[in-house]
Amino acid sequence: MTHVYLDKLTKVYPGANEAAVSDFSLDIPDGELVAFLGPSGCGKTTTLKMIAGLIRPTRGRITFDGEDVIAIPAEKRGAVMVFQNYLLFPYMSVGDNVGFGLKMRGVDKRTIRQKVQEMLELVKLPDISDRRPNQLSGGQQQRVALARALITEPRVLLLDEPLSNLDAHLRDEMRELIVSIQRQLKVTTVFVTHDQEEAVLLADKIALMFEGVLQQFASPDEFYQRPISERAARFFGGVNFIDANRNGNKVETSVGNFVFNAKNSDNAPEGDSVLTIRPEQIAIGHDVPNGENVVTGRVRSRIYVGTYTRYKIAIDDCEIEAIRSADLPGEINEGDEINVHFPSDRIWFVPRNSN
């Protein structure tokens, strides 16, 4: 259990024009599971390797429980990485793989054997100690890799896209296992992913990064309710963006005037800005009463997606998307004119021209 603090961490690779990671500052509380989320090439692995001590930062500081660890080499830092492609040592049995970290520390063989067994039980693979890595499925290999990392009781566990090589249902299972083990051991964990849904499902907090720059560090629901930019909102599936001008709780837009009173509204930009709202938070239908924040629109198209239906609705020159649960009463058809309600505590604002 370690409180990890990153202070203006910057990495410029030799010969590169731009920093792979720049001024990345983050406070990871003791025992939390934090996801680094961002598109490919945004510097997630680079940041992880700097925490592990495998890459030396160009600038910046890393502390574990207040102690500066930059000068501590990776092998003594106690930040263990698990790689996307498992990297089990092919020439060792599963048991020897798991016990590797203890062997390096000179722990005696009996203790190692015992701890290996404990770890294999923890990852729910109690009987495979004598097998060879090439006799395991991808999911099993990833669990062995996890056991191998955990056996050293790391101060920080660093998981680099551990699920991306697994197929969908294994991924769910493995994700749940990781979360439950993390809750049980309370080891401070960083989980790297480019999959927004995965980050939301598993992390206490998400650090969203684009091009080496931290955009927003917040809990999953904040990314939905209060994204920091249009790009951040889009990354989390936001599709509705309407130019607006906000003045306190008065909002003018091309589709009508609205009232705004969300929680934590202080962080929302004022003046020229962009109104955003998630498709599932827009109320639509013939039965939506006229009133504050309600405008009329025309249904352009509807797509039935199982438990819900997705509508495209034109309001003046603007097109928005809304989602409605499939078992709500009242049918809405293409071409219908309907009321559209933007709840005042659900709309949010992001800066204009930000990307």
Place this chain on the structure above:
Amino acid sequence: MTFWERWRIPIMLAPTMAIVIILFGGALYYGFLQSLGWQPRIGNTELSLDAYNNILFAGPQTEQFWRGLVLTLWVSFASTFLSAVLAIGSALLLRQTFVGKRVATFLFQFNLPIPHVVAAIGILFLFSQSGLISRGLAQIGVIGAPNQFPIVVRDSLGIGIILSFVWKEAPFLGVIVLAVLQSLGEDYEDLARSLGANRWQRFRYVILPLILPGLLSGSVIVFAFTFGSFEVPAILGVRFPRMLSVTTDRFFRDPDLNSRTEGMAISMIIAVIVLVLVFVYQWLSRRAIRQE
């Protein structure tokens, strides 16, 4: 599966296999017959194990053979081992990023296409008592006269031969090791590092086992080659003991055609020894890896 699908690969391999079987198998068969005394051209058609007996136990060449065998084993093992060690060291250095990496890599591989004869002559020029190094050292007064330089070519320990083989074979193995290291990348080492392995442990428990399969195959080639190679010991060897390949050659060039039988017998013995050693070597090293 059609006939063609089923037999495509065997049919396509057939010409190569035929050449291998006819050349290698035929030669082996004919050579074995000769070693038993089969020489119809000089009227010998009776088969016997006399030649083997002469060489191994009770002939004028028996001592030359046994001492030659010891020397040959020593030279092959030492050359292979030293080449492998140098190969690992230089591959580990060359894969790093440093100033002049391309030049260094070029120089490292530079002598791969140079014939062994040239390597041997080069060693002679450099290291003999009248060679560049001894004369240079004498000139600057490190040694009193060139002939005080230790005898390292045409010496009974085969040091010149070993030097010459190592000079040729270390880059060969080095290229193999470098290729393996580069294809593996550094993730395994990074992982081991974060699990607490220090530099030596990363070498011992990660790099070495990962490169060992490639290095072993290469070493087997080097070993078999040095064991049977002729031109380097012919140039850099002494009269006694002689490496087996050189002894064989003497037999073949003896005006007495009966010596051919002995020559063939030694060739057969070399072949068997190499096969057995290669087999044992592979078995031992596989086992060593597995125990880790």
